[in-house]
Amino acid sequence: MARIDYVELPSVTAHEVTRGFYAKAFGWTFTDYGPDYASTTSGDVDLGLNGQPGDALAAPLPVIRVDDLDAALGAVDSAGGTISRPIFSFPGGRRFHFIDPSGSELAVWESSDAATS
Template identity: 80%
Template sequence: MSAARIDYVELPSATAYELTRGFYAKAFGWAFTDYGPDYSATTTGDVDVGLNGQPEEALSAPLPVIRVDDLEAAFDAVSKAGGVIAKPIFAFPGGRRFHFIDPSGSELAVWQTAD
C-alpha cells in the first residue's frame, strides 16, 4: 500500500447546512461544489472540506478521511490491525469509501477516487 494521508474532513451540518456553507464562504472565501441538495465540498485538491447536511448520514463529530490507492488493501489492513468496520465499502460520487472505528473510539473513513 502506498502512502496514505488525510486529505478530506467532513463536517456534520444537518442542523444548519445553508448557514454553515455561507459561513465558510464568507469567513474564508471557500468555494463549494454541490453534490446534491445537502452535500457540498471544497475541491482545491489540498485538504478539502465536505459539508454533510444529510440528517440520517452526518456524524455528530468531524470525520477525517484518509485517501489511499487501494481501498480493498486498506480495508484488509484496517481489519487486521483491529479497526472495527462501521460502514463497509460503498460508492459515492467521485469514488468509494468505508468507515472504521479506531481503538480510541474515533470514527474515520478511508477513500479511493473513481479514477
C-alpha cells in the first residue's frame, strides 16, 4: 500500500537552528545523515531536514512510500506525471521525484529493505 510517510523540509539557510527549533518545540530527536541532513525516525510520518546547498528544496516535499519503485515510476508516468528527478539511491533506499498535474512536486521512495527482499 502506498502512503505518505515522510515530509522533507528545506533548511539550507539555518539547518542547525531549524533542527533545534523542532527539538525544542516538539521534543523530536533527529538522526544525522551527514552535516546537512537530519531526520526523525519515529516510524510513523517522519520529518527530514534538507540543508544540502546543492540539493535545496523550494518547498516542503511530501514523500510516498511504495513496495515497488520501478512499478510506481511507470504508474506515475502513465498517469501523466512529469518525472522531475529520475530514480536515485540514498542512505536507506531509492527514490524519484515527480510533478503532478497541478504543479506540486512529490517524491516516491522504496526502502532498501524492500529492494533486497
